[in-house]
Amino acid sequence: MIIENQYTEFKSSFNEAVIETLCAFVNAKGGEVYIGLDDNGNPVSNFSIGKETIQNWINEVKNKTQPSIIADIEVVIVQGKEVARLRVNEFPVKPVSFKGRYYRRINNSNHQLSAIEITNLSLQSLQLSWDSYPAHGKSLADLDIHKVNAFFERVNSMGRFMLEGSWIEKLHKLKLVQGAVITNAAWLLFAKESTGYNVHLGRLKTPSMIIDDKMLNGTLFDMVEETMRYIIGQIKVAFEIKGMPTQRTEIFEYPLPASRFERDSSQCHYP
Template sequence: MPTTIKESENTELKSSFGDAAIETIAAFANTRGGKVYIGLNDTGRPVQGFTIGTETLQKWINEVKQKTQPSILPDAETIMVEGTAVGVLSINEFPVKPVSFRGRFYRRNNNANHQLSTSEISALYLESLQLSWDSYPWPNAAYKDINERKVLRFLKKVNTSGRFSLPATPQKALAMLKFTQNGSPCNAAMILFSKENLFFNVHVGRFRTPSLIIDEKMIRGSLFEVLKEVMQFITAHLKVAFEITGITTQRTEIFEYPREAIRELVLNALIHRDYTSSSDVQIKIFDQSIVFYNPGKLYGNISVEDLKKNNYTSQLRNKLIAEAFYLTRDIEKYGTGFSRIQEAIRDYPTMRFTYREQGNGFVTRLYYSKQKTYMKQKTVGETVGETVGETVGEIALKIIGHMKKNPGITREQLAGRLKLSVRGVEYHLKKLRDAHFIVRIGSTKGGYWNVNAPAKKGSKK
C-alpha cells in the first residue's frame, strides 16, 4: 500500500542518516519540533537495500548528541513502511534556543532549513529566555538623555486611559514600567522618549509608478510623534470621495482606505520592527495600493499560514514598546491587529489585504480595483435624489482652503504650510486645474488663484 508520508514544516524524508539529517533535527529543535524519517526517498517510498541493525538507532542518537550544542537527544524508533523497516528520529521544540549544528544555526521554514543570521540568532536566544531586545540597557545612556516632557505626555495619556495608574514623577513611573534599570534607560525608553533622534527612520512616499516619486519624507523621532507624523503624511495623500445626499445636502467624506486599517499597519510597523536592523520602515503610496515594508520577519513560531488561518498566539519582539502603546490605548489587545484590519476593510467591496515575508522583512499591502464612493448599499428608495460628488485628495482640499484664505499664495508658501516639496505641490495643483477646481489668474508672481471648489457640507452644488 503506498505511503502518505510527505515532507512539510515538521516532517523530513532522508534516504540515509548523515549530517543533513542532523541539521534538520537541529532546525526542528529551534522551531516547533518534528520528525526525520530515515530510509525513505523524496516521494516517501522505501529505499531499496536500506537496513537498520540492532545498534543503528543508538549510534544515530549519539552522533546527534555529539554534533549539536547544547546537546539534544532525539527519540528514536522503527516503523514499517510498505513492509520495510524505516527509522524515525523525533525531537520536540527545545526550551533553550538556539541549538547549533557544527557551529551553525537553523530554523525550519515550510519544508526547508533556513540558516539564521546574527540578528536572528540573538533574537531567538532572547525569545527562549522570554526577554526582548528593548528591555536591555541602551549603551552608555543616562537618565539625562530622556526628554521628560515626552514622558509627562505619555503619563497623562496612560492615566486618562484607565488601563493603569502611574505616578506623576517621570523617574518613578519609568522605573515602575521597567523602562529604567538603576536609573539607566533601556532600549525601549530611548526609542520612545529620547531627547535626540535615534535614526530609526520611517521612509514614506507617494509614487506615480515604482520609479516615479511625487512626494516623500523621512520621518524619525520618538515613536508616539512618529506615529502622528506618518499618519498625517499618509492621510494627506489619500483620495477622498464625497457622497452628497440631494435631500439633506449632507456631504459624507469617504477616504480611499479605512484610516483605522492604515493606523493598525503603521502601529504594526513601529511596534514589531526589528530595531537591530539597519533597514528603514518603508511605506509606498500608489494610485490604488499602499505597501508597508517592515524590517524583521514574523517573530517567534508564527508563520504566514498561521496568520491566514487566524490560528496563533501573539509573540512580541519588543515587549516594552508594545506595552507602552497598549497602556495608552493605541492598541487594544495583543495579536488582534490583522483581524481589526480585515474587519475595517469589510465595507470596502473591492479592497484586499495581503502579507508575506520578503528577505529579512515583512511586507503588507492594501489594494483595490474600484474606489469606494458610497457608505453602504442603498435600496432604490434611498438612492432617489442622491449623487456622488467628485473624488479629490485630502491634500487638494487643504490647498483649496489655503487659496480661499489667501488667493495670492505661492507654490513655495503652500509647500511650507503643507510640509510638502514644491514638486509635490505642483502635482496636486495640476490635478486641481485638470478637474477645473482652480484657475490661475495673472502672472506667477503678481497673479492669484480663482477657486471653484467641491460643495461644502450643507451647501447645494
C-alpha cells in the first residue's frame, strides 16, 4: 500500500502544487508524486491521461523551475486505475527554485527556505563552507604569527602529519590562505585581535535561574582553553590520599576526558 511520507505525495490533478513538491524533493533526497490519487491514496473518478498530457507536464515542470527539473513520468496502475507517477532524484546543484521561491521536503510537507537556508544549501551543494571564504577586509598582517607557529609545533609534535616550509607556506597547504587573503577559518584561529564572535557560558540552578555566567572572546583555540578552565572551575573535586609515600589523587565530579580536556595545556588536542 502506498502512503504519503517524506518521499511520496498524492495529488488528485496536475497543478502548480505538484511542481512545488517536485522542487522540494530535488532540494532534499528526491521523491515521487502520484497524480490521480486522493489524500488517502485512492484513485479519483474524474482523472484521465490524454495523448499529450505527459509531454505537457514535462514541459511545464521544466519551464517553471530553475535549474530545470526533468521528471521521470510513467503511467502506473493503482487499484485498477491509471495514475501518473512523477519521480525525481536529489539534484546535484542546489537549491532549485520554483517561480523564484525555494522549497525543501521536511517530513511529509514542503518547507519554504529562508535566505540563510538558501545560502547554506548552496554552500553545501558546492561542498564549500563559510570558513573557507575570504575574511572580508583581513590580510596576513591581521594574523598572530606566534599563534600560527604554536599551532604547527603542536601539530608536528603529535605526529599526525608533518608540514614543512614557512608559516605562510603551511597556511597555504592547509588552504587557510588564498594568495595574500586569509580565510574566515584563519581569522578565527589566529587573529591578533578580537574576532567579534563570543562564547557565552553559564551555570544554572534552575532552568530560569542563572547563578553564574561569563562571556568569552578570542580565537577558537583561546576560547576552547578558557571554556574548559571555566568548566573545571565549576565542577566538584574530591581528593583521595593513598600509597607510601602518600599520593593525592584528584577525583572530578565528571571525568575530564568527557570534556575533551587535558590539564597539561601542552597536551591539549584540537580538531
